[in-house]
Every structure is written in structure tokens, then in C-alpha cells.
Amino acid sequence: MPIYAIGDIQGCLTELxxxxxxxxFNPQQDRLWLVGDLVNRGPDSLAVLRFIRTLGDAAVVVLGNHDLHLLALAAGNLKHANKSNLDAVLQAPDRDELLHWLRQxxxxHHDAARELTLIHAGLPPQWTLADARAAASELENVLRSDDYQTFLLAVYGNQPAQWSPNLTGIDRLRFITNCLTRLRFCTPDGRLALKEKGxxxxxxxxxxxxxQVANRRTRHDRIIFGHWSTLGYYxxxxxxxxDSGCLWGGTLTALRVEPLPLTPIHLKCNGYLTPGQD
Known part of the structure; x- marks a missing residue:
């Protein structure tokens, strides 16, 4: 069964x-692993959501920061509303079905048989893979609960910057969110530096x-991630x-997970935004 992990799509349906x-790709026998950021900034976020949803079990999607941004907007959190072009999704007749699907x-995603883990952004060095899976589960349970809007209204922020197992409430959930969907750089002791994007x-x-943190506790675990377009394929x-920057005129990357060896396939993209725009 061929499996392909695909980088950040961000509304670029044609390239996908x-x-x-x-x-x-044959959804009857092949599988996709998508690293998140299905939506935002590109031209066809609504069509991307509709298409991926039709794939059913043929597609595994982990949530990215732009996907959470869409959910936050829909919940009434307008803090970063000027950084999106998601009106088509928010005004769609099937909006509620799409957003419910996204929240689930x-x-x-961890594949024990292949010893591979899929996330959107990063993991703090203090976490083992078991810690990361437990933290992700905590956040998933909140997003799937009836009280998900309370979390989405408070999700934005860069604090707390460092993990402690004693974190509770929104501080704990925000830290988990920032690691899994926003992290690029940190200090050697695991303090997040979320403003660094280069x-x-x-x-x-x-x-x-x-x-590259020397004592990262997941250094022996194989991890696939996106989010970092300025890093490119690595x-x-x-x-x-x-994430090789399809939106910015780079490439859309598929990493062949099965059959082995792990092999990248790159599609050159025209790009919809100029690099450096936020």
C-alpha cells in the first residue's frame, strides 16, 4: 500500500x-499523510477542505496552526482575522460540517508498525514520544468536546514558554498547541522562541x-513535520x-513513506504570495 506524506497545502488545490x-494516487488503495495547514493564504481553502474530506480513511490529517486559526475565527476569536482569507469557508453552506470534521x-499521528510520527511543527526537548502523544490527546479531547470554543477564544499567545508537568488549564493547552503547531526554534533547555521564523x-x-537540541528525548524517534517553509525540505x-513553500513559489513535497526508502517527490509551484509576507 503506497503511502505519501505531503507538506503544507494552504489552499493550493491545483498544485495538490x-x-x-x-x-x-488511488484513494482505493493508497494513503496520504498530511502535515496540516490545509487552509489559508492560498486561493482555494474551501475546495481543499471539501476534497480532503471526501478521501475519508485514505487521508490522515494532523492539524496545523492555520487550521486552528480557521477554527478560532469560526468560534469568534478575531485577534488575527486580518491575516486570513478564509471568508469562503466561513460563509459556505457546508461550513458547519467542514469545521466539525476539522475539529475531529x-x-x-503515530504509526507504530513503520516507527514514524507525523506532526505539524515540533516537540520540546523535554518530551518523550509518549509524552507528546499524551499531550496531543489532551488537546484533541478539548477540541472535540462541547466546550471547544472556550479554548479557541483563549488559544493565542506565546506564554508559557517552557514546559512543566505542573502546567494546568489554558496555560497547559496553549503550550501544547504552540509546540505541535508553531515551534521552530528553542533554547537548549527547551524555552520556546516562537517569534523566530527564518x-x-x-x-x-x-x-x-x-x-537539533542535543538532549532531545525524541532524538531516536523518526518524525515527519511541516510548518517551516524557510527551512524547506530537510x-x-x-x-x-x-513544508517546501508551495504557497511562496517553492515546491509541494510528497515524501514516499511506503514502499521504502523514504523518498521525496517535489512539484514546482507558481506561488501565490511573496516570500517575507506574514
């Missing part, structure tokens, strides 16, 4: 369909890519980064 055609997606080498001195340190 071209890539799937190139892969000869996981924050982390390529490796551009960061403030003392900061390290989360996957294979090393037991991680595979597959």
Missing part, C-alpha cells in the same frame, strides 16, 4: 491535484532548531521536514 496525478482531526543560521544567538537528525 497535479502532484496526486503525478503520484498516480488529530494533532499527532532559515537555520538567521536565528538569534543561543537558539537552536528544536530537532532530512537529517532523524526528522523529515516537508
Amino acid at each position: 491535484q497535479i502532484l496526486l496525478h503525478q503520484l498516480q 482531526r488529530p494533532l499527532l 532559515e537555520i543560521g538567521s536565528q538569534t544567538p543561543g537558539l537552536i532548531p528544536w530537532f 532530512a537529517g537528525d532523524n526528522v523529515w521536514a516537508i
Whole structure:
């Protein structure tokens, strides 16, 4: 059964369909692992959601920060409303069905048989893989609960910046969210540096890519992630980064997970936004 992990789509439906055609993807027998950020900034977020939803069990989707942003907007959190072009989704006749489907997606997917884990952004060095799976489950339970809007109205913020098992309430949930959907750089002791967005080498001195922290407790676990378009495709340190900047005129990357070996396939994209825009 061929399996492909695909990087951040962000509303770029045409490129996704071209890539799937190139892969000869057959939803009756093949599987997709999507690293999140299905929506926002690109031209066809509504059509992307509708298409991926029709794939059913043929597609595994983990939530990214832009997917959570859509859910927050729908819940009434307008803090970053000016950084989106999601009106088509919010005004769609099938809006409620699509948003409900999105809320049921996981924050982390672990395939024990293949010893691979799929997330959107990163993991703090203090977490084991078991810790990460438990934390993701906590957040998933909140998003799937009847009280999900309370969380979404308070989700934004960069604090707390460091993990403690004693964190509770919104502080705990926000930290989990920021790791799984926003993390790129941190300090050697695991303090998140969420404002750093550039390529490796551009960061403030003392900061390290989360996957290069020497004592990272998941360093022996194989992890696939997206989110970091300025990093581009990266294979090393037991991680595979597959957000290669389709939205910005880079490529849309599919990582062939099965059959082995892990192999990237890149589709050149025209791009819809200029690099450097937030």
C-alpha cells in the first residue's frame, strides 16, 4: 500500500491535484499523510477542505496552526482575522460540517508498525514520544468536546514558554498547541522562541532548531513535520521536514513513506504570495 506524506497545502488545490496525478494516487488503495495547514493564504481553502474530506480513511490529517486559526475565527476569536482569507469557508453552506470534521482531526499521528510520527511543527526537548502523544490527546479531547470554543477564544499567545508537568488549564493547552503547531526554534533547555521564523543560521544567538537540541528525548524517534517553509525540505537528525513553500513559489513535497526508502517527490509551484509576507 503506497503511502505519501505531503507538506503544507494552504489552499493550493491545483498544485495538490497535479502532484496526486503525478503520484498516480488511488484513494482505493493508497494513503496520504498530511502535515496540516490545509487552509489559508492560498486561493482555494474551501475546495481543499471539501476534497480532503471526501478521501475519508485514505487521508490522515494532523492539524496545523492555520487550521486552528480557521477554527478560532469560526468560534469568534478575531485577534488575527486580518491575516486570513478564509471568508469562503466561513460563509459556505457546508461550513458547519467542514469545521466539525476539522475539529475531529488529530494533532499527532503515530504509526507504530513503520516507527514514524507525523506532526505539524515540533516537540520540546523535554518530551518523550509518549509524552507528546499524551499531550496531543489532551488537546484533541478539548477540541472535540462541547466546550471547544472556550479554548479557541483563549488559544493565542506565546506564554508559557517552557514546559512543566505542573502546567494546568489554558496555560497547559496553549503550550501544547504552540509546540505541535508553531515551534521552530528553542533554547537548549527547551524555552520556546516562537517569534523566530527564518532559515537555520538567521536565528538569534543561543537558539537552536528544536530537532537539533542535543538532549532531545525524541532524538531516536523518526518524525515527519511541516510548518517551516524557510527551512524547506530537510532530512537529517532523524526528522523529515516537508513544508517546501508551495504557497511562496517553492515546491509541494510528497515524501514516499511506503514502499521504502523514504523518498521525496517535489512539484514546482507558481506561488501565490511573496516570500517575507506574514
